[in-house]
Amino acid sequence: MRAMTVAAGLIALPAIAAADPLPSWNSTETKDAIIAFVDAVTDPASEDYVPEADRIAVFDNDGTLWAEQPLYFQGLFAFDVLREKAAEDPSILTSDPLRAANEGDLEGVLAGGMDGLVEILDVSHGNITPEDFKARAAEWLATATHPQTGRPFGEMTYQPMLELLSYLRDEEFTTYIVSGGGIDFIRAFSEDAYGIPPWQVVGTEGNTSYALDAGGTPTITKDGGVSFVDDKAGKPVGIMRHIGRRPIFAAGNSDGDFEMLDWTTAGEGPRFGLIVHHTDSGREFAYDRDSHIGQLVRGLDEGPGKGWTIVDMAADWKTVWAE
């Protein structure tokens, strides 16, 4: 009977493999292109076959795996942390950008430029251990809710992209996040939300130091300030530093991802570039060339000529939000 059970399990396997790996994607050219690529690189008989160790897939996070409107969620988190700290000690509001953030005045924050944003990050993200920071971020993501959808921010992920991540991993790809967002912020939820462990997250990095605390315990501290910006030309650099190998699959949604896709798809052999185009004002948000967040110009103009696949969210996705 035991042998029979094993045999029945073996016979059932092909049926499982033939099930639709991307059920939330409509049957469009986009879906066909993704599946044709994965089939080619995983078929040992194909001339496009790629060994498992080289099946590296990189994904931008904001606007690619989850939403990014009306503002990067990490920014909203920073404002909330700042407000909490200022309620306890108003004397920390030492500049116009900090006061604007405390009042939720986005325009006032943006008027302070990059220096103002770094000030806000220093106050909200600094002087804390990475572990405590991740616990604080995870709690915020589970409890704070998005102004339009009412969902907790941690559930503002895209169901079709979750399926794509799982599909690639089932086909022995390794999936990485490569984000302009902060590496510790993303690590607070990447394992639960995406099945991506901390060591497969590449992101913007803050200054971090090691010292013995007052009790002599070895302690790592986030000191504030930014030591590496993982955006635009920083993305290929961050990938090479963390992964050390050029991916064969890259997905993004804004011109901040252009260099990552360009470098990925310029490699020899089969490559796949994917751009999520936000075309769905009903279920999500519609924005591209003129957006203050996630601006997409070069991807639309140059991407198709480079063979990249443009996801039309409204047409290609049956559902948007994680189930």
Add this chain to the structure above:
Amino acid sequence: MRAMTVAAGLIALPAIAAADPLPSWNSTETKDAIIAFVDAVTDPASEDYVPEADRIAVFDNDGTLWAEQPLYFQGLFAFDVLREKAAEDPSILTSDPLRAANEGDLEGVLAGGMDGLVEILDVSHGNITPEDFKARAAEWLATATHPQTGRPFGEMTYQPMLELLSYLRDEEFTTYIVSGGGIDFIRAFSEDAYGIPPWQVVGTEGNTSYALDAGGTPTITKDGGVSFVDDKAGKPVGIMRHIGRRPIFAAGNSDGDFEMLDWTTAGEGPRFGLIVHHTDSGREFAYDRDSHIGQLVRGLDEGPGKGWTIVDMAADWKTVWAE
């Protein structure tokens, strides 16, 4: 018959698992301590059980996984590259440290201090793509030979440590290198020598940039200069940045590894700190407190009090060099 074969295979498994996982280690307290730790953290019935995702083991490279005398091999590589370049264009020898390196004058190089070393690294490691650099380093490691042993440098690895890496991976640990050496230099041989892929190497990092080359091809270039020193207090910082989780096992050989072991073993739950003490002047080299390379003082003085295990190379290892 097929079912019988499967059954026979299953029955054979416990016998394989019971084979000595560390055959090049003598039966000493050191070997017993390693095996007792691994047994405890991998036994689901043990109160010290650790889930697979947390079984992170970090290893220093120079002096821990391979030799480091008479000088870090990457330094010898840098001198050779510099000599090659200077033979083609002597005008690159613009300073005393560069001229000293070109003449193989180690004392002259050290007289130039850290600035001189960075100059030598800039000339020997800069202005090249990471891929080309790795190919050059791999060729050097396969062909240049060690002055005392006559072995190619790439084969100056320690057989007992190779067995330890394999043993830990067999027990579902993930093994990382965390080295003061250059990340790209180590990646040139870590997969072949240690079975450690590029994304599990943490090391000192140089400045790297991304740009389109003259033909419009996306290109990453090593620019020279040092952006992150993965030594001493830098090691815990590098681990947190790359891995994002505190290891449960750390191995080193010098005081450059002290903070990595201290932080690792200060964590809650079962932890293991291992120091390779170079006591074997016959088969390898004997050095510790007064060495110009791999100086070990604090590890010997404070390590035992912290519960770390000190490997006595002469007594604990049956063989030294990779077979």
